[in-house]
Amino acid sequence: MIRRVAIAALLLAGCASARHEGPQGPGEPPPSSGEQDAERAYDELRRLDADLLRSDAQVTPDCQRVDQLRDNICALAARICQIEERQPAGSVVSAHCADSKARCKSAIERAQARGCPKK
Amino acid sequence: MTARGLTLVALTALALGCSKAPRDGEGPWIAEAARRHALADERLAAGDRPAARAELLAVVGASVPTDVPDADSRGVLQDTYFRLAKLDLDARDPRAALADTDLGLSYGKPADLFVANLLIARGAAHEALGNAPAAAEAYHQALAINDRLLAETLGDKADDVPGEAP
Numbered sequence: 001m002i003r004r005v006a007i008a009a010l011l012l013a014g015c016a017s018a019r020h021e022g023p024q025g026p027g028e029p030p031p032s033s034g035e036q037d038a039e040r041a042y043d044e045l046r047r048l049d050a051d052l053l054r055s056d057a058q059v060t061p062d063c064q065r066v067d068q069l070r071d072n073i074c075a076l077a078a079r080i081c082q083i084e085e086r087q088p089a090g091s092v093v094s095a096h097c098a099d100s101k102a103r104c105k106s107a108i109e110r111a112q113a114r115g116c117p118k119k
Numbered sequence: 120m121t122a123r124g125l126t127l128v129a130l131t132a133l134a135l136g137c138s139k140a141p142r143d144g145e146g147p148w149i150a151e152a153a154r155r156h157a158l159a160d161e162r163l164a165a166g167d168r169p170a171a172r173a174e175l176l177a178v179v180g181a182s183v184p185t186d187v188p189d190a191d192s193r194g195v196l197q198d199t200y201f202r203l204a205k206l207d208l209d210a211r212d213p214r215a216a217l218a219d220t221d222l223g224l225s226y227g228k229p230a231d232l233f234v235a236n237l238l239i240a241r242g243a244a245h246e247a248l249g250n251a252p253a254a255a256e257a258y259h260q261a262l263a264i265n266d267r268l269l270a271e272t273l274g275d276k277a278d279d280v281p282g283e284a285p
Binding site: 061062065066069070072073076077079080083084086087091092093096097099100103107110111114 | 256
């Protein structure tokens with residue numbers, strides 16, 4: 001629904017923009033009241049379009065799924081690092097542990113940044 | 120919580136994510152598989168693991184009709200092999216569990232929760248067999264899939280996600 005409104009708004013804005021940017025010679029008459037209404041409508045559309053783009057960027061993801069995936073990542077990272085503790089230094093498991101820890105930290109931060117804080 | 124408990128938390132959470140009831144319009148093969156899974160749940164609730172296992176084996180033993188899309192049959196079969204592996208792990212038979220995961224993964228390895236589940240079960244089987252590096256490798260592959268799915272859910276760009284692609 002929002003998408004449909006956005007497309008409609010952008011189409012309207014595009015049409016208005018073409019007219020809006022048209023040259024107006026010095027000898028041309030001042031805009032009529034109809035043109036002024038169109039101008040106001042165009043400005044309103046631009047404002048709504050900007051609001052829409054902002055709200056699109058701030059859509060809250062499915063936090064239940066985000067929480068589950070983040071928790072899976074961190075549980076697996078913890079498991080891998082527990083295994084690593086029992087391995088000789090420099091084993092391949094060390095690299096997996098380091099990568100997993102970084103992914104867990106990043107998952108927590110990314111989830112939090114999108115409004116899904118760790119409980 | 121013990122390490123084993125942690126792994127099982129992940130297994131359970133992933134399994135919940137994959138369980139699904141048959142939808143209207145799904146073919147008879149998928150409906151039959153769902154019925155067998157439900158029966159396996161009932162057998163497990165009654166403490167009858169062998170009967171639960173038999174229900175799941177019936178799913179993987181039935182031939183898949185040609186009109187079932189590959190992606191659907193893969194999901195059903197991999198979910199079933201995951202459950203079989205979990206039963207074998209619970210029964211302290213990691214070799215059988217490893218064989219279950221081999222069979223499950225033979226249907227493909229796209230980055231989804233069916234494959235992640237099988238990799239976690241594979242990691243647990245390797246751990247039980249004392250093969251720690253193989254266990255860590257399987258867990259790490261499962262982790263990378265979860266990370267990729269998280270990135271997709273959050274709409275992240277690839278640059279935002281640390282580590283290598285799964």
